[in-house]
Amino acid sequence: MVHGYGIGTAISNAPVIDFAMDTVELDGKPLAKRGKWSGSKSVLACDRCGTRRIVPYTAKGAGTCACGGVFAEILVSVLNHETLLAEPDAPATIRKKVMEAVRILEL
Numbered sequence: 001m002v003h004g005y006g007i008g009t010a011i012s013n014a015p016v017i018d019f020a021m022d023t024v025e026l027d028g029k030p031l032a033k034r035g036k037w038s039g040s041k042s043v044l045a046c047d048r049c050g051t052r053r054i055v056p057y058t059a060k061g062a063g064t065c066a067c068g069g070v071f072a073e074i075l076v077s078v079l080n081h082e083t084l085l086a087e088p089d090a091p092a093t094i095r096k097k098v099m100e101a102v103r104i105l106e107l
């Protein structure tokens, strides 16, 4: 019986992006292990320079960026209790969005 598996970074060819996922809210109640920021968050991105901000989900107003751009929510709910909320984008649309996002990254 297999309960989990992992793939080591030593066998991947592409540069890896190190990330972790944590539970920060359960049934609408903030919940996180010590050292983590509890509660749901919004991820905002500037429409001009791509700068991102993470704010509490309940924060009001996205605000403006130092560059003059406007911050907007970039997370979109696609699933709610097994109900699909939106049809997925076509692969060509996804590629276009990714290429636009990568263009403004500082590498």
Ligand SMILES: [Zn+2]
Pocket: 046, 047, 048, 049, 050, 051, 065, 066, 067, 068, 069, 070
């Ligand atoms: Zn900006």
